[in-house]
Amino acid sequence: MNTVxxxxxxxxxxxxxxxxxxxxxxxxxxxEHEQVGIPEHCSGLIxxxxxxxxxxxxxxxxxxxxxxxxxxxxxxxxxxxKRKETVxxxxxxxxxxxxxxxxxxxxxxxxxxxxxLIDVRNNTLFVQAERRGELRKAEIIVGADxxxxxxxxxIGLKTQKEDFVHTIQANVSGEFDKKNVEIHxxxxxxxxxxxxxxxxxxxAKIGIGTMxxxxxxEAFKEFVSKRLPQTKVTRxxxxxxxxxxxxxxxxxxxxxxxxxxxxxxxxxxxxxxxxGMKSANVLAETIADTLKKKATLKDYEKRMDSLNRELKIxxxxxxxxxxxxxxxxxxxxxxxxxKGIEDFLEKEANMDEPGKFIGKLLSNPAYWTMLGTGIKFxxx
Numbered sequence: 001m002n003t004v005x006x007x008x009x010x011x012x013x014x015x016x017x018x019x020x021x022x023x024x025x026x027x028x029x030x031x032e033h034e035q036v037g038i039p040e041h042c043s044g045l046i047x048x049x050x051x052x053x054x055x056x057x058x059x060x061x062x063x064x065x066x067x068x069x070x071x072x073x074x075x076x077x078x079x080x081x082k083r084k085e086t087v088x089x090x091x092x093x094x095x096x097x098x099x100x101x102x103x104x105x106x107x108x109x110x111x112x113x114x115x116x117l118i119d120v121r122n123n124t125l126f127v128q129a130e131r132r133g134e135l136r137k138a139e140i141i142v143g144a145d146x147x148x149x150x151x152x153x154x155i156g157l158k159t160q161k162e163d164f165v166h167t168i169q170a171n172v173s174g175e176f177d178k179k180n181v182e183i184h185x186x187x188x189x190x191x192x193x194x195x196x197x198x199x200x201x202x203x204a205k206i207g208i209g210t211m212x213x214x215x216x217x218e219a220f221k222e223f224v225s226k227r228l229p230q231t232k233v234t235r236x237x238x239x240x241x242x243x244x245x246x247x248x249x250x251x252x253x254x255x256x257x258x259x260x261x262x263x264x265x266x267x268x269x270x271x272x273x274x275x276g277m278k279s280a281n282v283l284a285e286t287i288a289d290t291l292k293k294k295a296t297l298k299d300y301e302k303r304m305d306s307l308n309r310e311l312k313i314x315x316x317x318x319x320x321x322x323x324x325x326x327x328x329x330x331x332x333x334x335x336x337x338x339k340g341i342e343d344f345l346e347k348e349a350n351m352d353e354p355g356k357f358i359g360k361l362l363s364n365p366a367y368w369t370m371l372g373t374g375i376k377f378x379x380x
Contacts (some may be wrong), residue, residue, distance in 0.1 A: 024288075177201075243264055
């Protein structure tokens, strides 16, 4: 009998296991793949502020440091946000995840790889371990098993194809601005965007996301041909990103979900490492209090209120952006640029917590009267 069984060894799963250990509670982590961190489905762009708040040690996983961003409208009007200091890190997700794994194993947290969850009945987990059916026992079961979460399905939460973005990301060679990420909006990226995340002046990760059901391979080809024709693609991967507000009713009986499984991802960018690990801390602390009879597992949902508020703002921003036509987006970019939005974002922008600056933006008539931005944002 395990006290806690955690399904999934990504940052949310391992983060929950590490926080539980700090609180004196043992857990076992089950990972369906043979190696932690493989396959790699993430751009690896994480905020410096989030890293500091979580007390993460990135060690040798940092590939580059980012100081700004260039955001392009469909007609290539550019809003540039620059800082003098580092605002984000590009990390090697395999090395990042495996550094969490090393920390876990140093603390005697058991991580069972090549072990896939099949079903849960009460305290019994049915798993396939090294191609054999086996049983495990646990008092509490945590689903940190990503976009295609089995535990989410077992809890009874249903999703639709509209709830996901299909992405392709490639490693490429070319010429890049090492300090700035790029965001490209256009009809080729329906519901999302294309991106360039530099690793150096010669290498980058480029990718695109589209609503599930669109032909993402054709969208990727169009994006590259229109915006990055001189790059050479060396390798690419495809993945799903949860797309929507954070899920409700994420606890049922002795099961709870966290991270991508619970849609605790930024709908603006698809990033989920920082929010997933923060949410994992909330869940771990709730589990500890539950085992000590100071709380119930359902309290996890209430304790997520502050994080969920920020995630819902990310979703409102995404819905508003998606409501605009290409022409409206171009016009908005031109007007925002004329009104000095770049200086505002340089001083106020926060890539994880838009709630801390969006109020200042929308309270300024110079911005929200344009195209009814403020009204449409709050109605979305």
